[in-house]
Amino acid sequence: MQNRLLASLPADDFAHLSPYLTTVELERGRLLYDPGDRIDMAYFPHDGVISLMTLMESGAAIESATIGREGALGLHAAVTPRQSLSRAIVQTPVRASRVSTSHLHEAWQKSARLRELVERHGEALFGHALQSVGCNALHSVEARFCRWLLTCHDRISSDTIALTQEFLADMLGVQRTTVTAVARSLQEKGAIRYRRGVVDIIDRHGLEQIACECYAAIHRNYARLLPAGG
Amino acid sequence: MQNRLLASLPADDFAHLSPYLTTVELERGRLLYDPGDRIDMAYFPHDGVISLMTLMESGAAIESATIGREGALGLHAAVTPRQSLSRAIVQTPVRASRVSTSHLHEAWQKSARLRELVERHGEALFGHALQSVGCNALHSVEARFCRWLLTCHDRISSDTIALTQEFLADMLGVQRTTVTAVARSLQEKGAIRYRRGVVDIIDRHGLEQIACECYAAIHRNYARLLPAGG
DNA sequence: CTGGCAATGTCGAGTTCTCGACAGTCTCTG
């Protein structure tokens, strides 16, 4: 059980949920929700990253928050039925525990601890989105690139991240050519190494230097609101 | 009672809150919360606009959502004590009903209708922030300028908005010189007229044409989740 | 009614990113 939220639940509270949890493996690129979709399942990732993306009419999409083992997708639907506001897409292969929102709702009614967790998680996710607003408006592509890598690195158990520049360009809301330029610059600085569809984190500390404050800010916010985990 | 949330509460539910409501007038520029501040009061605006701004270490700030008569500031603190995640600042003079979060919490415990309202409002505000993420990353300053004016226009009872270009530059996260250029362009198109510290909305429909889809998207989201009001 | 301040106008060099195009290279599949 690597998901921080599930791991933090006392046994009694967890028991309300555990009979209905199923473990699923989600391949990269898998679309979980689109805006307007009814949220019928919640996912607690143990490993990997799910991106929340804001969709524009033009078809452009941009990442507004991410979900990994520190959180859950669709958790707020525990309170009341919900439509998704954004696109939720699997970014790096995810192993997750899944539960239907109806079962989740039942557990939510029974467990005060779970209710508190839902609250805090919602707040942390909101904070994540708020920080993204500022970051996208004010910070350079290079800084955002580094922030993205760090956030991803935190949520998988490897220094190697599988992703294409094209994909990353979408996440960051910029042209692929810009990503190419930034990636090379970072490689020259020795912070990463990359090849076709793969990025290796070489110098995590270096990335932290280049990344904007937003990485730390989001991190602090999660730490304040949610179980730290190990 | 022009605040949509309060107006939508049935008399019984409203009665849990009304003894503790105080009407306040908030002057422009008034700082209500900074990040980390304990939220001890909730504000239900009847008129005017409050901005939520994400603060960066550099001192730069950028608007991530706005609150007017369709919503409330600090409403989520009804559930449990909260720290503010952003700066909340009065953008145009506000008349609001204010209540302490402790009294709000008591009403929240008693009224299912209020609990639902808090939920829905949180969701709408989250949607607002998500849309802002994309808008700041992908859309032109001119489109965002128009969106801002329209959002503001919806929430006050006048075609005249008091604001300086400097202030607006902060909201949009761009240089003042850029705002000056855009303002003149819009004036030449006949959409607005402006003078020292004042913008008049001349052609609202024209502004809607220039504004990005984000205006409509946020509007739809509020309409779906919250009482429409008249 | 005047001095001071706040707000706006304007300029220009510089940077970042866009947008389209095309060539090269890796990898998977049949």
Add this chain to the structure above:
DNA sequence: CAGAGACTGTCGAGAACTCGACATTGCCAG
């Protein structure tokens, strides 16, 4: 093992915005 498709490298013109500087104008207080 060959072909197709996906991914990356590179180029260049142009647009958008930054950043600093300074001039001008409106407005308010004394």
